[in-house]
Amino acid sequence: MKKRTGYRIGAVLLSVLLFIGLFSPGNMKASAAFEVNAAAAVLIDAETGQVLYEKNSDQQLGVASMSKMMTEYLLLEAVKEGKISLDDTYQVSDYVYTVSQDRSLSNVPLRADETYKIQELYEAMTIYSANAATIAIAEKISGSEAEFVKLMNEKAKELGLEKVKFVNSTGLNNKDLKGNHSTGAEMDENMMSGRDVATLAYRLVNDYPEVLETAGIPKKKFREGTDDEISMENWNWMLPSLVFAYEGMTGLKTGTTDFAGYCFTGTVERNGQKLIAVVMDATSESGEGTYNARFIEMKKLMDYGFTQFEPKEIVAAGSAVKGTETVPVQKGKEKEVNLQAASSLSILVPKASEANYKTKVTLNSSDLNENGELTAPVKKDKVVGFVSVQDDKGQVVPFLKEAGQTNVQTAENVEKANWFVLSMRAVGGGISNGWNWVVDKVTGWF
Template sequence: MYRKYVAGFLALIMVFGLFPNVNKAHAEAAGLNINADAAILVEAETGRVLYSKNPDQVLGIASMTKMMTEYLLLEAIKQGRVKWEQEYAVSEYVWKISHDTSLSNVPLRRDGKYNIRELYQAMTIYSANAATIAIAETIAGSEANFVKMMNDKANELGLKDYKFVNSTGLNNSNLKGYHSVGAEDEENVMSARGTARLASRLISDFPEVLETTSIPKMTFREGTDDKIDMQNWNWMLPSLVYGYEGVDGLKTGTTDFAGLCFTGTAIRNGTRYITVVMNAKDGNGKSTYKSRFDETQKMFDYAFSNFGKEELFPENYQVKGKKTLPVTKGKEDKVKIQTKDPITMVVKNGEKENYKPSLVLDKKKLNDKGELTAPIKKGEKVGTLTIKVEKDQAIEFLTDNGKDNIQVDVVAAQDVEKANWFVLMMRGIGSFFGNLWGSISSTVKSWF
């Protein structure tokens, strides 16, 4: 019995020694332990999910809502429906909200006029709620119309499991009786996955947003009696109190219902990550302003320390054993095939060899014998190459079509001209007599 236990113990030691990356991965996953109701960590370029906790649970998003308002504004600017220097005349609703000192705001004069750029800066840097409503009114005529646009855009972006009832992320009870969508005490809700998708699309479709989200401090209405110093609520920006290298966005959020929330993004050496924490707490289960940044830092540390961008398969890559395809009716009887572009993805350190090529040929291009038919043009698509992981490990992505980001076209590497009628005729004759001779030969063999 003693020998059996010793043998088992030695076997375990050998396993841990032979597969150190496996053990390390389990230890890291167990040690991450994000203190939040929900969280997600995503590599921005491909949307690969590196960590998640309750990613599809629908929760309050508070002022992370303003990412949708930013998206719709930047879209309106791009389409020419709104101009940066366009002036906004303050409504009664916006004026009342702007002077509520319990909310994040820049005070606006009832008879004042403000351009869209300064309202956008106040919203993006200082999470100014009245400025946000002003933008909503500018784009849609009313906040109610704008909320419909928000929900329609969320559906278009495939965010799933969401509901917007206002443009700011405040509780409707804070809106001085002006709320027109949802119950009086309702708030905007979404999942961590949906919030990360929104952040991903915002950065991808309008990267210029980072020029503003990365500003640590700015003065609103500088040079006037109404000037107010704005410090970015994202205290992870490098020059602020919880500064973290590479952070340049994106949006905090806080309400009693949602708790302490933060959508962060950071880039180092060309690799960008997106994080979301919802109702973050410290190690003692308490909600502190710092806790959302501490929990975000855990995910950034995990990503930057343990993952790196790798070219898994280069441009012009040829799959071993499938470097050519047979060709019929061509001057050549086969054609080389190769990838049009490289496949690049973030992978855990030391695990590059776990990823193998997966070739899928376009069956519509092949005949019943698996042949391409000439003529074939160089660069003509014949299939796709993607990756698979050994041991059937799953690669999770932020969106359903995320795998498209690690899939490239496989194309013909050369032209194959169609053979002329005489060559085709002679091949046909040769094939006929070859088949005839084969049949006679088989018959004769059967006699003996």
């Protein structure tokens, strides 16, 4: 009996200890840690490219129809450069016709040898993720999908994407292209890292913000009023009026294949604050991949961005950057030139944070001589470096590659000094050096 009582007392003590352990400050903090159920996830400030959250962001994964963001980029670039117009027409090829008839894929059916406007194909691709319409756009721009894929990979390098492999314009598995794949193996798919997907989205919405006018359309009819009319509901169910409607949702692109899982790149704006978030191979709490899971995990990311961060200006446009207010000038009328920030630099910081952020200026070595000087003449507004931000622990605030960079430039002109001034400086320098030698010598005697 005493033995059983001892067991009971021990069990009670153990329970108390476990309770205390579970609810100690350290474990409460850990249990409240932010976690996204996805193979990879990224959250960034859409205006600066500041990275607010990353999970497994450097691993190359299947990207599915999020690939179409590159097709959108190249189309809008071609329109801007006058190489193509959205009013141009396209005549359906046998390849595009065959793919368009597969309704197990996301498609609007296209008629053989029919002519379609690029505008309606673009809308079908961007709203409904129509695969045959995407291939049609690729053929219109480059003549063939194979040539367009080369262009996709070239543009990826130009944009600084590092872990990318495009084998088709759509993001489908090559096996779904009805034997027409010309790049990669039969079972290949497009692959990117989460950081590269975020970078592509960042460049797309900043270089061509008009993409959101189309990507943000919840529903539209393709070829309305004709025998080919078909209702297109945006696969981004977080847009207003759709089932997972999220306040401020503006775009951008979903993607799903067996290989890639359930993926989504979302863009949102509230009270002037814009975010871009990426989830790749999203799952439910139980680990099951579903359409709903990608929107639930996306909501987590966006809620985190809006509730946990607030903007803080670090450097004002036109102001000097503390610690690097000037840079010396060789052979100039003035011996140095003032520097200033070309634009303001703001970051998102944790709310109620008391951290002190410091700036660091990195000067362009190519503009400086071996003594760290600019050489006159120097023109006003010459970009000579950039500003980065560090927290009070010396950690650099992370940004996407080449994003969020505020340039440092010269604040005035510095003309080259004439030969007389340069001669006097040389003489003065010689006298100064000579006098210093005399002083050092005489001091040594005593």
